Amino acid sequence: MDMDSPPRYPGQPSGVCSDDGIPVVDLAVLVNGDAWERAQAVRHLGRACQDWGFFMVTNHGVPETLQSAMMDACRELFSLPPEQKQEHLDAGPMDPVRVGTGFNSAVDGARYWRDYVKMFAHPELHCPAKPESLRGVAAEYAACTRGLLLELTAAISESLGLEGGLIAQRLDLASGLQILVGNHYPPCGGGPGDDGAVGLPAHSDHGLLTLLFQNGVDGLQVKHDGRWLLAKPIPGSFFVIAGDQLEIVSNGRYKGVLHRALVDREQVRMSCVTLIGPCLDAVVEPVPELAAPPLGLEFRGVKYRDYMEHQQSNKLNEKGALDLVRVATADTYSPAHIFFN
Ligand SMILES: O=C(O)CCC(=O)C(=O)O
Numbered sequence: 001m002d003m004d005s006p007p008r009y010p011g012q013p014s015g016v017c018s019d020d021g022i023p024v025v026d027l028a029v030l031v032n033g034d035a036w037e038r039a040q041a042v043r044h045l046g047r048a049c050q051d052w053g054f055f056m057v058t059n060h061g062v063p064e065t066l067q068s069a070m071m072d073a074c075r076e077l078f079s080l081p082p083e084q085k086q087e088h089l090d091a092g093p094m095d096p097v098r099v100g101t102g103f104n105s106a107v108d109g110a111r112y113w114r115d116y117v118k119m120f121a122h123p124e125l126h127c128p129a130k131p132e133s134l135r136g137v138a139a140e141y142a143a144c145t146r147g148l149l150l151e152l153t154a155a156i157s158e159s160l161g162l163e164g165g166l167i168a169q170r171l172d173l174a175s176g177l178q179i180l181v182g183n184h185y186p187p188c189g190g191g192p193g194d195d196g197a198v199g200l201p202a203h204s205d206h207g208l209l210t211l212l213f214q215n216g217v218d219g220l221q222v223k224h225d226g227r228w229l230l231a232k233p234i235p236g237s238f239f240v241i242a243g244d245q246l247e248i249v250s251n252g253r254y255k256g257v258l259h260r261a262l263v264d265r266e267q268v269r270m271s272c273v274t275l276i277g278p279c280l281d282a283v284v285e286p287v288p289e290l291a292a293p294p295l296g297l298e299f300r301g302v303k304y305r306d307y308m309e310h311q312q313s314n315k316l317n318e319k320g321a322l323d324l325v326r327v328a329t330a331d332t333y334s335p336a337h338i339f340f341n
């Protein structure tokens, strides 16, 4: 990544937030800042994870041309006739390439106004054969965003008072899963005063960290302090969404944030998502240092493959999957059926 002389968003010093209060993290300071600047930025990042589970990242080094190329390739895929995507239309939640509508149409119940393509990009890139431009762009985009997400993971580890490499090591990120997702939400008119159709209902992401940018049409909402807030990006920035594995490994210090996508009434909305998660065979559990007495363990260990398969095979239900691995205390409900093991 090119981190030399990073352009600064006008009037946007590092360690601050957007007009709506969404934290903004300057990656160039995290990577190239002097010791004092870095320490400040790590603290700011820690607060962003603790108070929001959601932030924007600027000066991230992913070229705008690469972002556009990725969005264009996804757009081209969505415009292909169904027979050219047929082999991926019936894919299951753990298949490395999947094209579909809704979240998981086998269990959705409601029809969500969304088309998607999902590709496993790490440890190995899987990609639909068409459009032909997709493979090359996806490979470059996956590598570039992966670097950025690993930098953030190291800084997040430090913000928890841990060694920078500790989270990566515990989750075996070197063999970790990375998924690229293209989301396409055709316009859908709501009635007057209507909030708009739901493209994707409230959920937290199953992985560690999710990176997202959109095609200039807003619609991503995050739940903050009990209220839904429309996320408006600083031009050129990415959104970063904390996922369930960050909540587990941090023993609940950082939370997987609830978010949802609304559909625009007039314009097509698109988003490109990159998610990194543990190695599918890693058993994820809280870092012991973060669960020392009097805290105790908030989550029990769960193999990421089982967790992801469960979350992806069932109706999206806010944080229902995470609740199944929460250690029950006297005043919390203990689920009768544990699905993982
Ligand atoms: O399209 C969006 O803004 C949200 C997408 C999302 O939450 C997801 O793909 O998990």
Ligand SMILES: [Fe+2]
Pocket: 203, 204, 205, 210, 259
């Ligand atoms: Fe999501």
